[in-house]
Amino acid sequence: SQTIHQWPATLVQPVGSPLSLECTVEGTSNPNLYWYRQAAGRGLQLLFYSVGIGQISSEVPQNLSASRPQDRQFILSSKKLLLSDSGFYLCAWRKLGSGSTTDTQYFGPGTRLTVL
Amino acid sequence: RKEVEQDPGPFNVPEGATVAFNCTYSNSASQSFFWYRQDCRKEPKLLMSVYSSGNEDGRFTAQLNRASQYISLLIRDSKLSDSATYLCVVNGGSRGSTLGRLYFGRGTQLTVWP
Numbered sequence A: 001s002q003t004i005h006q007w008p009a010t011l012v013q014p015v016g017s018p019l020s021l022e023c024t025v026e027g028t029s030n031p032n033l034y035w036y037r038q039a040a041g042r043g044l045q046l047l048f049y050s051v052g053i054g055q056i057s058s059e060v061p062q063n064l065s066a067s068r069p070q071d072r073q074f075i076l077s078s079k080k081l082l083l084s085d086s087g088f089y090l091c092a093w094r095k096l097g098s099g100s101t102t103d104t105q106y107f108g109p110g111t112r113l114t115v116l
Numbered sequence B: 001r002k003e004v005e006q007d008p009g010p011f012n013v014p015e016g017a018t019v020a021f022n023c024t025y026s027n028s029a030s031q032s033f034f035w036y037r038q039d040c041r042k043e044p045k046l047l048m049s050v051y052s053s054g055n056e057d058g059r060f061t062a063q064l065n066r067a068s069q070y071i072s073l074l075i076r077d078s079k080l081s082d083s084a085t086y087l088c089v090v091n092g093g094s095r096g097s098t099l100g101r102l103y104f105g106r107g108t109q110l111t112v113w114p
Helices: none
Strands: A003-007 A010-013 A019-026 A032-038 A044-052 A055-058 A064-070 A073-078 A087-094 A111-115 B004-006 B011-014 B019-025 B033-038 B044-049 B055-057 B060-065 B070-075 B084-091 B102-104 B108-113
Touching (some): A003 A087, A019 A111, A044 A073, A055 A064, B011 B019, B019 B084, B019 B108, B033 B060, B044 B055, B070 B084
Parallel strands (some): B011 B108
Antiparallel strands (some): A003 A019, A032 A087, B033 B084
16 A cells, blocks of 8 residues: 655744755655645645656745655755745645546645744 | 635534535536545545545535536534544646646534534
């Protein structure tokens, strides 16, 4: 079965510090991978998605970046955090294929980031 | 206009009650529809997919009206454990559908009290 991991679970960082969040998927190959942010009381905002190694698409211009160095690894980074970067960061995967059921995305446990 | 709009709630109902959530979507080309459940401070989890003919999973019934671009979720005989936020989710249809782009509503909060 497939599992998705994220770490760390919780992070408190000062403004201006760097960020690196990691997401890994097990039990599947060549998944589509996604980074979302959920701010307090807000909906899910898609930040980045990736269809393969080294392929990243950005949805929202911001001071965050993403990388996919391996098939099942997805990293979210920032060189300098802002207060507005606080939120719940969720990684999700989707298996490739056709048909409506393959649109289902499965989420990792998330990283709760507080920028002070 | 937002891609997916939901009743904001919150809904506060007693155990055993029947509660219904509604959702509308803007993209008529959307092909896939889901309800996700999100517990407090946890990740969203798939509750059920929504099919054109309507579908039922135990106490949960989902319906889709393509003409009105409307999705509903009915929960019968509510349990305390049903307390959560319910997210209405729609795919992007012909726009980027090969990337599995999903659009999430903000969610409807449900609290079931004893």
